[in-house]
Amino acid sequence: MKKKPNKFLEKCRVKEGHLKSDRSLGNNGMFLISNKRGVVLTVVASNQGGWDHVSVSLPSMTPTWAMMCFVKDLFFEKDEVVIQYHPAEKDYINHHKHCLHLWRPQYIPLPTPPTIMVGPKGD
Secondary structure (H helix, E strand, O other): OOOOOOHHHHHHEOOOOOOOOOHHHOOOEEEEEEOOOOOEEEEEEEOOOOEEEEEEEOOOOOOOHHHHHHHHHHHOOOOOOOEOOOOOHHHOOOOOOOEEEEEEEOOOOOOOOOHHHHOOOOO
16 A cells, blocks of 8 residues: 555544554554545555455445445555455355455556446546
């Protein structure tokens, strides 16, 4: 995660308990982040083993696309590509029913499809 720590994330950082952290860890740690609608997202971020990883969860619903975009913008630069994997079924691990993950390898660029395959660009 290239993005530098910011004051907003510091206010959201969990500083006590099992997943506590402090600013010395940069954007790594657990955060309780309220989005624009006042929904509190539990976010855990790390950058170990050659990967940047951010998990986003809610107690009783799966995060929406808009919620994931909001978190992506907090932890990654606008020009960074991150992905949500759908692994082979044999590799499924589900510790939380309503958790999604953002991933980015640190040392290789992620391939992306040509934008025309996604749809025409708007004006």
